[in-house]
Amino acid sequence: MAVPVAFFAVFFAYPVAAIVGRGLKADGVWQFGRFGEVLARPEIRDVLWFTLWQALASTALTLLVALPGAYVFARFDFPGKQVLRAVVTVPFVLPTVVVGTAFLALLGRGGLLDELGGVRLDTTVWAILLAHVFFNYAVVIRTVGGLWAQLDPRQEEAARVLGAGRFTAWRRVTLPALAPAVAAAALMVFLFTFTSFGVVQILGGPGFSTLEVEIYRQTAQLLALPTAAVLTLTQFAAVGAILALHAWTVRRRERALKLVDPAHTARRPRGAGQWTLLAGVLLSVALLILLPLAVLVQRSFGGTGLAYYRALTSAEANSGTFLVAPIEAIGNSLRYALVATLIALVVGGLAAAALTRRAGRLVRGFDALLMLPLGVSAVTVGFGFLITLDKPPLDLRTSWILVPLAQALVGVPFVVRTMLPVLRAVDARLREAAAVLGASPLRAWREVDFPLVRRALLVAAGFAFAVSLGEFGATVFIARPDNPTLPVAVARLLGRSGELNYGQAMALSTVLMLVCAVSLLLLERIRTDRSGEF
């Protein structure tokens, strides 16, 4: 437990505390009165109110759209299901700069809705809500659908044999088993939309601002550290509350359910009703997820075939924008993501192991703490790095290692979430038996635990890898110009006029999307039966 605690203390808690302290301390005295001042300002109240209601609305809409999807993915067999399952996860790890552009094309002028009915949703709250569905669809599919697939359908059938109607059987048998998973998924979606940054900035226009956007503005643009500190702590408190609730629902879910192999619960749909449901879900996936992705691909080809892709391979065509050919960003991204994955696996794996071995309130608190980086703004962490990691032995401000470190911060929660249920399922008696037979702890781990968790470890690694690939907020602060990552390179190209730059941004986004999709597809192949919610 020492390694994860130290990691989070040095690379998360300390930098965040330092930057918050810089804002809230004057002459060594804490200025808590600033809370009242800042939170009473009408424009800040508007921000708080908008943050809250758009997150609630986004969560409700996501559940509405994705729950039927979760059912279909869990219970039905249809061709291409595995590929589709991987594809709907791609948005989750794509940087918002890329998606925002694609979404604008869809909802804005000349978009599908515009052509069908003259409806335009750009710079409305609808664009934000729909993009949030796009990003978080996979959270519901994986959290709820994952469990749904493992619920034994025979339980419901038994209830019906005993005389219950179809709906009563579902309500009395399946719903109670599913409810904690739905709650957990809803809370995760709420967390992600509550802290939404890129989506709100790009699709919402200047009329809308979430807490996260406001923290960025106050910190990076205005250098109003006191205001930013108050907002950071406010968001911190909210995220802490969400995570505490989440941990509670997860614990409730972990009570014994009779789970079966998902391979045996899915079958081909039967009857008109089920086919309609399947068709409806496929249509919504096509419209909400495949279409925006397709728009990106289409724009990357432009009118000139592969020209944009070819331009990516030459530093010459981009000699001013990049010191290297943009295509090298792929190599950089892969290298960084690999290192980040290693760090996340070590830190997250050790944390998960520690959480399995020990119980108690403190450990449970630590569990929730590991999720906190998901809810703290990248600009806070980035600026915190700047003012804390500046002295030997930790003068890392200009070091490449900062990028994978920042990426690992967001990867660790996924590793922990994936590993924890599997590790908990390992029977401690096996380990004890090995010890009795004379195995050293290391040997016992190697012979007993490792074979059992190997697949979960691979899945965790895959997720940490994909999340690191797409990480943008923190990376953009610290990536070096000679080593841009894919999302950073995309953002830089989008920041310049000219057809070739725009086209290359689209081409590079398509490459990023493909890399993410392929790694997720590989994951689908090695997925364990119970591999956590993501």
Next chain:
Amino acid sequence: MSTTRKAAAAAVAAALGVTALAGCGSSDDTSADSTKGSGSKTVTLVSHDSFNASKDVLKEFTRETGYTVKVLKSGDAGAALNQEILTKGSPRGDVFFGVDNTLLSRALDNDLFTPYEAKGLDRIPAGIQLDAGKHRVTPVDTGDICVNYDKKYFADKKLAPPKTFADLAKPAYKDLLVTENAATSSPGLGFLLGTVAAFGEDGYQDYWKKLKANGVKVVDGWEQAYNEEFSGSAGGKKAKADRPLVVSYASSPPVEVLYADPRPETAPTGVATGTCFRQIEFAGLLDGAKNEAGGKALLDFLIGKKFQEDMPLTMFVSPVADDAKVPELFTKFGATADDPATVAPETIAKNREQWVQAWSSLVVK
């Protein structure tokens, strides 16, 4: 994402860059031999994301001075400067490049820089040496934020494109303009400051009321405004954008030409030269720099002929040294504002927040 500052700036196709450079003469006298051999061989330049320089030019600096330049980019201009302020006294680099006249006072009030009078300052017009008395910062380039227009749209409609701020409020141009949020975007702020300069602190609010009534659209950043809303840009054409007027840079049209395939004879976009606000970018020696000698040599180099002549096609800004020749590619398709608006840095520092607040409640809310 907040707007990348010199957003319109784009990279140059290498072939063109090299040709342009080859004609720029091979020797200039910005070498700083006296600094050779002292301390570190690396000098670190901290800048914003839009900083660019040709490799050859950076190599030339190494050849002349023995120092290798390491570039550290950190976000847009505002974020980059704020990071320097946070790490004041223990900076990440030796020289900071990219503080402009809208942010200059924030940098100077925070005592970010060690005074240094760069060699060759006499070749720079006095009008843009805004810190001439103390030499804490050195002007390096200028760029104009102006309304760009889609030439095809106005030709098709047989409508004359607007020329001035006042034109934009006329009924003929209703629902045509898209601009950026002045609170989060540097061209957006520049345009707002331009209107303050044009209509005065008393008149600019009335002007914006008229603009709003005339259907001005505000988006958060330059990327959306230019690539998604502006019908004249390459991205906008793909996105079927429908606003033929956008707040961008005077240097955007040549970029549209250079990065088109095939390259057109004339730029697809033009500049409304009466709507320009002039940005001046400065560089300074960071207080606490580890390699002070190298930093001084780099400052000399930044206003030297070689670097100054490289900038137009790498960062799409205008040089400040009067002996720097501007490449034809830049002048042919670009526009120069005859009489760009300016506001004194102290006035901006004093009023920026209040202007932006007033603007937000007037236009955005």
